[in-house]
Amino acid sequence: MDSQQTVDQILKDHVPEELLKKVNKVIYGAEIEEIELPPMDKDLQCELKGYKLPRAKPEEMRAPRIVRVGIIQHGLVLPISDPIKAQRDEIHRKLVRYIEHAAASGVNIVCMQELWTMPMIFCTREKYPWTEFAENALTGPTTELMTKLAVKHGIVIVSAILERDEKNCDIIWNTTVVINADGRVLGKQRKNHIPRNGDFNESTYYMEGNLGHPVFNTTYGKIGVVTCYGRHHPLNWLVYGLNGAEIVFNPSAIVAEQFETLWHVEARCAAISNSYFTCAINRVGTEVYPREFTSGDGKPPHRELGEFFGSSYVTAPNGVRTPSLNRSGDGLLIAELDLNLCRQVKDSWNFPMTRRLDLYSKRLVEAAEPDFEPQIVN
Amino acid sequence: MDSQQTVDQILKDHVPEELLKKVNKVIYGAEIEEIELPPMDKDLQCELKGYKLPRAKPEEMRAPRIVRVGIIQHGLVLPISDPIKAQRDEIHRKLVRYIEHAAASGVNIVCMQELWTMPMIFCTREKYPWTEFAENALTGPTTELMTKLAVKHGIVIVSAILERDEKNCDIIWNTTVVINADGRVLGKQRKNHIPRNGDFNESTYYMEGNLGHPVFNTTYGKIGVVTCYGRHHPLNWLVYGLNGAEIVFNPSAIVAEQFETLWHVEARCAAISNSYFTCAINRVGTEVYPREFTSGDGKPPHRELGEFFGSSYVTAPNGVRTPSLNRSGDGLLIAELDLNLCRQVKDSWNFPMTRRLDLYSKRLVEAAEPDFEPQIVN
Numbered sequence: 001m002d003s004q005q006t007v008d009q010i011l012k013d014h015v016p017e018e019l020l021k022k023v024n025k026v027i028y029g030a031e032i033e034e035i036e037l038p039p040m041d042k043d044l045q046c047e048l049k050g051y052k053l054p055r056a057k058p059e060e061m062r063a064p065r066i067v068r069v070g071i072i073q074h075g076l077v078l079p080i081s082d083p084i085k086a087q088r089d090e091i092h093r094k095l096v097r098y099i100e101h102a103a104a105s106g107v108n109i110v111c112m113q114e115l116w117t118m119p120m121i122f123c124t125r126e127k128y129p130w131t132e133f134a135e136n137a138l139t140g141p142t143t144e145l146m147t148k149l150a151v152k153h154g155i156v157i158v159s160a161i162l163e164r165d166e167k168n169c170d171i172i173w174n175t176t177v178v179i180n181a182d183g184r185v186l187g188k189q190r191k192n193h194i195p196r197n198g199d200f201n202e203s204t205y206y207m208e209g210n211l212g213h214p215v216f217n218t219t220y221g222k223i224g225v226v227t228c229y230g231r232h233h234p235l236n237w238l239v240y241g242l243n244g245a246e247i248v249f250n251p252s253a254i255v256a257e258q259f260e261t262l263w264h265v266e267a268r269c270a271a272i273s274n275s276y277f278t279c280a281i282n283r284v285g286t287e288v289y290p291r292e293f294t295s296g297d298g299k300p301p302h303r304e305l306g307e308f309f310g311s312s313y314v315t316a317p318n319g320v321r322t323p324s325l326n327r328s329g330d331g332l333l334i335a336e337l338d339l340n341l342c343r344q345v346k347d348s349w350n351f352p353m354t355r356r357l358d359l360y361s362k363r364l365v366e367a368a369e370p371d372f373e374p375q376i377v378n
Numbered sequence: 379m380d381s382q383q384t385v386d387q388i389l390k391d392h393v394p395e396e397l398l399k400k401v402n403k404v405i406y407g408a409e410i411e412e413i414e415l416p417p418m419d420k421d422l423q424c425e426l427k428g429y430k431l432p433r434a435k436p437e438e439m440r441a442p443r444i445v446r447v448g449i450i451q452h453g454l455v456l457p458i459s460d461p462i463k464a465q466r467d468e469i470h471r472k473l474v475r476y477i478e479h480a481a482a483s484g485v486n487i488v489c490m491q492e493l494w495t496m497p498m499i500f501c502t503r504e505k506y507p508w509t510e511f512a513e514n515a516l517t518g519p520t521t522e523l524m525t526k527l528a529v530k531h532g533i534v535i536v537s538a539i540l541e542r543d544e545k546n547c548d549i550i551w552n553t554t555v556v557i558n559a560d561g562r563v564l565g566k567q568r569k570n571h572i573p574r575n576g577d578f579n580e581s582t583y584y585m586e587g588n589l590g591h592p593v594f595n596t597t598y599g600k601i602g603v604v605t606c607y608g609r610h611h612p613l614n615w616l617v618y619g620l621n622g623a624e625i626v627f628n629p630s631a632i633v634a635e636q637f638e639t640l641w642h643v644e645a646r647c648a649a650i651s652n653s654y655f656t657c658a659i660n661r662v663g664t665e666v667y668p669r670e671f672t673s674g675d676g677k678p679p680h681r682e683l684g685e686f687f688g689s690s691y692v693t694a695p696n697g698v699r700t701p702s703l704n705r706s707g708d709g710l711l712i713a714e715l716d717l718n719l720c721r722q723v724k725d726s727w728n729f730p731m732t733r734r735l736d737l738y739s740k741r742l743v744e745a746a747e748p749d750f751e752p753q754i755v756n
Binding site for chain 1: 400407639647733745
């Protein structure tokens with residue numbers, strides 16, 4: 001497969017039009033309408049896609065709530081061996097242009113990938129110079145820059161960075177900052193589940209988040225954040241649903257080997273199970289490190305982290321999803337959502353109503369005890 | 379789309395071989411090897427497919443645990459207006475032949491669709507004559523017949539029927555009986571989540587199950603049952619995982635409109651989230667009722683229940699799945715599984731270890747209270 005080609009593209013190229021409609025109905029859940037968007041400046045090498053997800057039925061008592069989200073996947077600009085500040089500043093410069101284009105396209109909420117200002121340095125297990133990418137979540141240069149953009153364009157920005165909590169013993173966190181359309185930092189979310197597999201040695205750098213599952217009531221809807229590996233945990237998604245989220249962003253950084261299959265299943269299933277929209281965003285490119293590292297897989301030391309495969313996409317609460325962005329280059333996907341659909345899907349399918357929370361809360365309390373006895377019939 | 383054609387088949391017909399391999403790697407997670415099987419008797423109009431899901435790595439301390447599961451999807455034999463007993467007996471007769479063929483193909487565990495002995499009569503909201511399909515789960519004719527087959531072939535049978543609990547006020551349940559390879563009825567499971575949408579007026583007939591989430595330690599592995607609509611509930615799947623299930627069967631009866639999209643996502647996501655195998659089984663055909671009924675969708679009264687679209691499939695704990703059976707005819711899908719893969723995936727991806735059950739059990743207890751306050755940041 002040309003590494004740029006998604007499955008969507010291959011099907012488009014080879015399946016006859018009439019059949020493709022029917023295939024897409026099963027694969028995406030509906031025929032997805034494209035949105036016309038202003039073209040990007042030619043020097044920006046960035047895929048641009050716009051899709052309209054199905055509208056809710058008209059209601060008498062509520063007006064439609066149409067929101068445009070923009071999700072951005074991107075690769076590094078400078079080599080990882082360059083000075084830290086230069087690497088970050090060049091990424092800032094590039095992303096400002098993408099975000100401005102999103103704003104010019106009518107986007108209301110923008111979200112980038114996990115740790116969007118830096119490489120995924122955890123494969124190295126080295127602390128310096130990499131932890132110098134960490135910054136104060138409220139006053140650091142990235143939040144400062146994003147706040148200006150939010151005010152200038154009246155947009156919400158969801159910005160996933162490496163946080164240095166100087167107030168509390170200099171501890172590092174994997175943190176997402178949510179900035180409202182009026183420029184207020186509404187708050188932050190810390191990654192709730194930390195991977196300990198493959199090259200993702202993140203547990204060497206930070207711990208599981210201690211901020212719960214906040215839902216931010218922004219100008220354009222109630223949003224939550226599931227950071228990367230938290231995507232594997234249905235309970236994580238579930239609690240955002242319980243807290244009233246209408247859109248949950250999943251800024252991620254995952255590599256193709258093994259995980260590409262899961263990518264197209266998990267965030268989509270979460271949208272279905274919880275009757276909200278989900279936006280899954282992955283970075284792109286293969287990152288090359290100055291010194292060798294091992295991957296705990298019996299293979300020789302190497303300098304390349306696996307292939308981040310982009311493929312960002314958006315899913316509606318009824319399971320209908322957009323096609324993916326490409327697998328290897330920068331991209332901006334704009335999706336038009338009708339937030340009224342969340343409640344209509346709940347009314348129709350009754351998943352929250354039939355959830356039996358009382359039964360499960362009791363059982364989970366038992367299962368969390370060290371002397372838990374599973375219900376096994378011999 | 380020719381209603382027999384699955385997406386798998388359309389891709390096979392149109393995508394060039396080299397590209398198809400790569401598409402399948404993303405869609406199925408791996409190239410799936412077929413198993414050669416003895417052919418079925420020609421008069422049986424039943425699709426037969428065999429697949430080998432990826433093996434676990436060899437271990438020093440455990441031998442491989444290879445199990446063949448057989449999942450069967452099928453349609454009614456006689457018209458729904460025929461006498462109840464005749465309808466059931468003809469289905470029995472047909473299914474015995476399918477099960478015998480599965481046994482002759484080396485299958486160790488067989489599972490049929492939800493309420494496999496009868497039509498999905500709940501669209502009518504009429505009690506008679508339909509509730510006459512209900513039978514005693516331990517001593518009724520279906521369990522008696524299945525017990526004989528289990529002993530004869532040394533196979534485990536998972537049999538989802540309509541239960542009449544004569545001992546307890548004649549209450550009706552949607553129940554799955556699990557019969558061990560030695561012919562012992564190990565026990566039963568009652569559907570934990572009842573739909574209240576579209577034509578699935580099941581809450582008129584029975585209540586949510588009261589038997590918890592039993593995992594049956596059969597001759598061929600630890601198995602659980604998620605009945606149909608329970609598939610939409612991640613907590614339902616989760617508790618089977620906590621109770622140690624290695625394979626969870628999902629006998630179902632769902633119609634294409636809206637739900638075909640979800641079908642390929644949910645049982646697969648459950649396998650991934652819980653590090654076990656899942657087997658999703660749906661019935662086939664359009665059932666026509668003697669009297670008209672309405673569907674609560676503003677459309678006129680009619681006699682046809684929607685199209686049950688088959689498409690049964692099996693997923694491994696690493697997300698690799700088989701292609702689906704066809705959309706409209708009977709089918710037997712045999713999948714060879716290596717149960718050692720469950721623990722290897724847990725060791726590799728650490729989903730159970732990173733689950734934070736303690737955090738979530740506390741939060742769910744709060745959320746189950748009527749005065750629950752969601753965590754919202756304004």
